[in-house]
Amino acid sequence: MSWIVTGGAGYIGAHVVRALADAGLAPVVLDDLSSGVASFVPEGVPFVQGSILDRDLVEKALRDHRADGVIHVAGFKYAGVSVQRPLHTYAQNVEGTRVILLACEAAGVSNIVFSSSAAVFGTPDVPLVVEETAKRPASPYGESKLIGEWMLRDQAIATAESEHPLRHTSLRYFNVVGSADPTVYDVSPHNLFPIVFEALLAGRTPRINGDDYATEDGTNVRDYVHVGDIAAAHVAAAKRLAAGESIEPAYNLGSGDGLSVKQIMDAVVRVTGIDFTPEIGPRRAGDPDRIVATGELAARDLDWKMRYSVDEMVRTGWEARHAAE
Structure with a gap:
């Protein structure tokens, strides 16, 4: 049996693939490489190249690899860009998920771990x-x-009395950072860590968007969680589903206390040895002072914990980015 990882050639998905393999759960990658990187797929892991919108391809992958479940990481994840491209976003994230659920029902696959987001709040x-x-x-x-x-909720209700009732959970990500493998790094042009790293590599000074928020140091406070911890939570969820154990419909993978943008910048200076004072730009519209989530429910059920310090988050991300040079 295996687990299909949609988006398994992406930054987060590739870490999930490695965590599954380490746990002996036989991952299979399904990715169209629109934002994924083929070299992120580990040697020996089956790779199906194609779109989650292709129902025949998804169903064939499920059947060919005798899938025990799906970890659905694939999607268009850029919140700001989605405002300009709403139809594309809905096609990839809504229609894509619908197609996966249809394929799962047809192939008799009952388990799905869904990559959700803090953006639902x-x-x-x-x-x-x-x-x-x-x-x-x-x-x-x-x-x-x-x-x-x-x-997921509605399909679980609809299939409750069927031969293969859907079992599911949604893991809500916050700010995923760092690296648990030096060959995999965050390639997003919209996330804080790669923005800062690319600025430093280009000899530019990183920028903070606003320093007059109602926080301890005036900069935004957010959850920053290490990608290795995120991957481990997916494995725990998959195991729980496969074992038929009780599971919540959703978990917040939050830190419980958060870090400010200035704290991140200070850690970057310490870790990289590049001394800089961030430029201060204007606030971004709609940015709240603080968004932090408790991870208590995930800690209870999915062994969720913060295993990395802020310096380790920065160091692992920086080293992985450097290894790509």
Whole structure:
């Protein structure tokens, strides 16, 4: 038996693939390489190149590899860009998830771990986000992830009395950083760590967008979680589903306390040895002061914990980026 990892050639998906392999769960990558990197797929791991919108291809992959379940990481994940490209976002994230659910039903595959997002919460009005915090997504991306959660819920209800009732959980990511393998690094042009790293490599000074927020040092506070911990949570969820154990419909993979952008910048100076003072730019529209989530539910069920310090997050990400030079 195996687990199909959609988007398994991407930054997060490739880490999930490695964690599954280390746990003996036989990963299979399905990726169209629109943002993934072929070299991120480990040697010896089966690789099906194609789109999650291709139902025949998805169903064939499930049948050919006798899949025990799907870890659905693939999707269009750029919240800001999704405002300009809503239809593309919905096609990839909503229609793509629908196609995967159809293929799973046809192939008799009952287990799915869905990569959701903190974006389902939008700008919460509470200092600490829990799973039940009101969902007010502020972008088509966030909306598409919330719709994905709804589709899983509804399909589970619809198949409850069938031969293969759907079992599922959604893991809500926050700011995923670092690297657990020196050959895999974050290639996103929109995430803080790669933005800072690319600026330093190009000899530019990194920028902070606003330093007058209502936080301890005036900069935004967010959850930053290591990609290795994220991958481990996926493996724990897959094992729980495959064993038929009880599982929550969604988990917040949050840090519980958060880090400010200035704290991240200070860590970058310490780790890289490149002394710089960040430029201060204007606030970005809609950026809240603080968004931090508790990970208590995931700690209870998925062995979720913060295994890396902020310096280790920066160091592993920086080293992986350097190894790609």
